[in-house]
Amino acid sequence: MLGNYPILTIMVFLPLAGCLLLLPAWRHPAAARPIALGVALLELALTGWLYSSWRGLAVAQTGLPGFFLLEDLPWIEAFGIRYTLGLDGISLLMVMLTAFSFCVALAVSWRAVGKRVGLFLALLLAMESGIMGVFLALDLALFYLFWEVMLIPMFFLIGVWGHGRRIYSTIKFFLFTMAGSLLMLLAIIALHLIYAQQTGIATFALHELLKTRLPAGTQLWLFAAFFLAFAIKFPLFPLHTWLPDAHTDAPTAGSVILAGLLLKTGSYGLIRFGYPLFPEAAQQLTPLFYTLALIGIGYASLVAFAQEDMKRLIAYSSIGHMGYVAIGIAAWQPVALTGSIIQMANHGVTTGALFAMVGMLDERAHTREIASFGGLWGKVPLWSFFFLFFSLASVGLPGLNNFVGEFLVLAGTMKKAPLVAGLAFLGIVLTLIYMVRLVQEVCFQEDRQPLSLVDLDLRELSLLAAVALLVVWMGVHPGPLLDLIHAPVQLLSGGVP
Amino acid sequence: MTSGDMMALMPLMILAGGSVLVLLAGAIRPGYYLYEAAIAFVAGALFWTVAVPAEATLPGLAMTPFARFFAVFLDLAGIVALLLSAAYNRRRGIVGEEFPATLLFALAAMGAACAATDLLMLFLALESFTFAFYILVAIERNSARGGEAGLKYLLNGTLSAAILAMGIALLYADRGTLRLAELVPQPGGPALEPLFLVGVCLILLGLAFKLSLVPAHLWTADVYQGAPAPVTALLSTASKGASLAALLLLLPLLAGWQGSHAILWWLALLTMVSGNLAALVQGSIKRMLAWSSVAQMGYAALALVVAPYGGARAAAFYVVVYAAAGLATFGAVAVLSDEVERDGIEEYRGRGYANPLAGAALAVGLFSLAGIPPAAGFMGKFAVFAAALRGGETTLAVAGILTALVSVFFYLKVVVALYMRPAEGEVTNARPLLISEIIALAVPMAATLFLGVYPAPLLDLLMRVLP
Numbered sequence: 001m002l003g004n005y006p007i008l009t010i011m012v013f014l015p016l017a018g019c020l021l022l023l024p025a026w027r028h029p030a031a032a033r034p035i036a037l038g039v040a041l042l043e044l045a046l047t048g049w050l051y052s053s054w055r056g057l058a059v060a061q062t063g064l065p066g067f068f069l070l071e072d073l074p075w076i077e078a079f080g081i082r083y084t085l086g087l088d089g090i091s092l093l094m095v096m097l098t099a100f101s102f103c104v105a106l107a108v109s110w111r112a113v114g115k116r117v118g119l120f121l122a123l124l125l126a127m128e129s130g131i132m133g134v135f136l137a138l139d140l141a142l143f144y145l146f147w148e149v150m151l152i153p154m155f156f157l158i159g160v161w162g163h164g165r166r167i168y169s170t171i172k173f174f175l176f177t178m179a180g181s182l183l184m185l186l187a188i189i190a191l192h193l194i195y196a197q198q199t200g201i202a203t204f205a206l207h208e209l210l211k212t213r214l215p216a217g218t219q220l221w222l223f224a225a226f227f228l229a230f231a232i233k234f235p236l237f238p239l240h241t242w243l244p245d246a247h248t249d250a251p252t253a254g255s256v257i258l259a260g261l262l263l264k265t266g267s268y269g270l271i272r273f274g275y276p277l278f279p280e281a282a283q284q285l286t287p288l289f290y291t292l293a294l295i296g297i298g299y300a301s302l303v304a305f306a307q308e309d310m311k312r313l314i315a316y317s318s319i320g321h322m323g324y325v326a327i328g329i330a331a332w333q334p335v336a337l338t339g340s341i342i343q344m345a346n347h348g349v350t351t352g353a354l355f356a357m358v359g360m361l362d363e364r365a366h367t368r369e370i371a372s373f374g375g376l377w378g379k380v381p382l383w384s385f386f387f388l389f390f391s392l393a394s395v396g397l398p399g400l401n402n403f404v405g406e407f408l409v410l411a412g413t414m415k416k417a418p419l420v421a422g423l424a425f426l427g428i429v430l431t432l433i434y435m436v437r438l439v440q441e442v443c444f445q446e447d448r449q450p451l452s453l454v455d456l457d458l459r460e461l462s463l464l465a466a467v468a469l470l471v472v473w474m475g476v477h478p479g480p481l482l483d484l485i486h487a488p489v490q491l492l493s494g495g496v497p
Numbered sequence: 498m499t500s501g502d503m504m505a506l507m508p509l510m511i512l513a514g515g516s517v518l519v520l521l522a523g524a525i526r527p528g529y530y531l532y533e534a535a536i537a538f539v540a541g542a543l544f545w546t547v548a549v550p551a552e553a554t555l556p557g558l559a560m561t562p563f564a565r566f567f568a569v570f571l572d573l574a575g576i577v578a579l580l581l582s583a584a585y586n587r588r589r590g591i592v593g594e595e596f597p598a599t600l601l602f603a604l605a606a607m608g609a610a611c612a613a614t615d616l617l618m619l620f621l622a623l624e625s626f627t628f629a630f631y632i633l634v635a636i637e638r639n640s641a642r643g644g645e646a647g648l649k650y651l652l653n654g655t656l657s658a659a660i661l662a663m664g665i666a667l668l669y670a671d672r673g674t675l676r677l678a679e680l681v682p683q684p685g686g687p688a689l690e691p692l693f694l695v696g697v698c699l700i701l702l703g704l705a706f707k708l709s710l711v712p713a714h715l716w717t718a719d720v721y722q723g724a725p726a727p728v729t730a731l732l733s734t735a736s737k738g739a740s741l742a743a744l745l746l747l748l749p750l751l752a753g754w755q756g757s758h759a760i761l762w763w764l765a766l767l768t769m770v771s772g773n774l775a776a777l778v779q780g781s782i783k784r785m786l787a788w789s790s791v792a793q794m795g796y797a798a799l800a801l802v803v804a805p806y807g808g809a810r811a812a813a814f815y816v817v818v819y820a821a822a823g824l825a826t827f828g829a830v831a832v833l834s835d836e837v838e839r840d841g842i843e844e845y846r847g848r849g850y851a852n853p854l855a856g857a858a859l860a861v862g863l864f865s866l867a868g869i870p871p872a873a874g875f876m877g878k879f880a881v882f883a884a885a886l887r888g889g890e891t892t893l894a895v896a897g898i899l900t901a902l903v904s905v906f907f908y909l910k911v912v913v914a915l916y917m918r919p920a921e922g923e924v925t926n927a928r929p930l931l932i933s934e935i936i937a938l939a940v941p942m943a944a945t946l947f948l949g950v951y952p953a954p955l956l957d958l959l960m961r962v963l964p
Contacts, residue, residue, distance in 0.1 A: 193883070
């Protein structure tokens, strides 16, 4: 039934088509916002429908183990590039996260963005298309294309609607990402040529290139290029410096997308392409990967502790949280990898929510400085409750979502590298310190400035309640999601599904 | 000459004849629908080239699929340039029939350069269109900058013409023929004479001037800045395409000589590096685009280094893609300039909103030049780097990628000014665009986006044109 429709193509291009719907409402924000949100909700419904039927789909054979859906068409034959989209459990989880995050992003920018609303919404939808493509592409050239395309809308989002040093931040963001990805482009082409030399087949298809026989030296170089591109997105220490600037100066919707999705494209790329394509080189670089991830966790936590700007603090906390994802990938062991993938979704949801909440506070108080607030528990109880809730989720309180991911990562890593797992565990304590300090200063300390604030309105309340329910559900009952990614994780880490 | 030959040569004759007719018509009714007539002539030539697949081999000229491919490319660029200049010249007070007539003449000469089969015809065609550009660059009589640009172009150009002629003379002295097919060294033949090699080097140097490859590039920034924007648009796209086609015709002469590889290698490297680095520090948009076009030709030269490995096709594809972006960017500069040229990058602040179509054309063109998808420049760079790696030129490919990264910065600077910096002072209302300007901006922009998403038809065509 599903196979008859190009569902994946629809998923990728539906948001872009939504931009056309926006055209008649270009100068009427009141009409444009519901249209854009409607498109995003439709996309979310589509992913929800896929999720509800994945067990049925998994029975059907697509020719690629682990993939429920596959769409493959010739595209640029002169280059050997095909239009190949595929959906497996990991992609589906990421796609759901994408659709969800964009709904959050559209909802939080409902009032916050007042100028050039049509363009803003169109860029958001265009970016959704790009990110969907990244998570679904199975042809390396197509993947690279989406990987680059998603940067342009973000460049404009930060540069046009951002705050502070927005232009500096957006150019830094763009150049950092380009620096990594251009070398990856060369590596992709080189891999393609080596495979063509060995087999006579000119292709960029992932399942073909996986069969390339690479000498150790070449493999190390190619993996290094892929690793650099993904490590910048991740971001791994010391390539993280673009992140605090970009996250802080971006509009709230931009921060939600950056933290929720763009960082995940890095870890996803490593899981889908980097490790499977260059397994030996990846093994060789594992100690480096561990080290950088651990330094990142410790360093980001210390720096986060010293931040005065709430948004910047949460931005640094992202680096720390992504460090756990990195450790789980570096261990490349079924349990740890499962943890990493679940943690990607978890971090996207909680950090997105935290950025959204800081954005709501910023809209009211026009400042994000921690020192300006205090005693918010008494003034805006609803906001404070949710802020405390998401902060607790962020530090990994059992029963909430982050706990599941961090626990699995540490449990899996413990088997392969006990020392790393032990050090990473200490990092969780550091996370606790700076998040507790944040909540304590903002919500519970004595009132430091006479701010008159209004509590959450119905739109914000329903948005946060929906996210909070998701956080609880992912924390209490992660079974269905674990089932979803079980088969692909087993396939990736070399086990039997 | 048979009637079949006539059929094949008709596009060139339409352009050359049209040039004379426009000149005469101007004498009778000055300023009366001259641009429209010129556009009609180019469109006629274009239609003929596409619709009549006649091929002919004449002394000195051969209408091959290769020549017809480039003729279509040149005519399209010519139409865009004419559409742009019609309105631009009226605003700037450039009147008279000599502008459209000279432009038609340049198009005819460029078409001939792509069809040449002997060195004399190649020289005549190259120098004829360069000669036409001497006039077009300096056509704005009241502009000191235009005059300076014209003089600089003329002095540099005559020097390069002399070098080119000397090279051709040396080849003739060595081999006693000017026909390209007879000059190609035979595999296993006798070793090449020093005279022949010096001649080939001089010809390469002469063409390096036309393509503004380092070290023969120094005229570019001054000339591009001083010339009227539509002329720059044509000079930086069509003349580059025609010169590249001429170089592609000459490439077989270099076969079997290792030294030519080293020369092209260094030309490509130096051009990519210095073009991109110099563009970084420009405050004038036309100078920035001029240095960027130097750099872009470096990527085309990189493809020529690996010509036997599909690089020739990649170079041709690259120059088409680059031309679409060049027409969009210089076209936007032309449209956004009123009585005075809008030259400083800072003067473009906020224009993206005041003049959406021109702003979008400029931004899309810049993204394409920077090689960022979905603009076609990405596919161009993809083709070039794939060819470079296939030919084993890893060092050049990495250098190219790194310089491309540098280039992203200065292209983005303009996009930042267009959309992210508020306009200074009072915001002047943008004048409504003429229909000719809308077409001239929309067509290259649409082509850039289309080729970026679906380049397959053009690539397939190039497979047949450059087997």
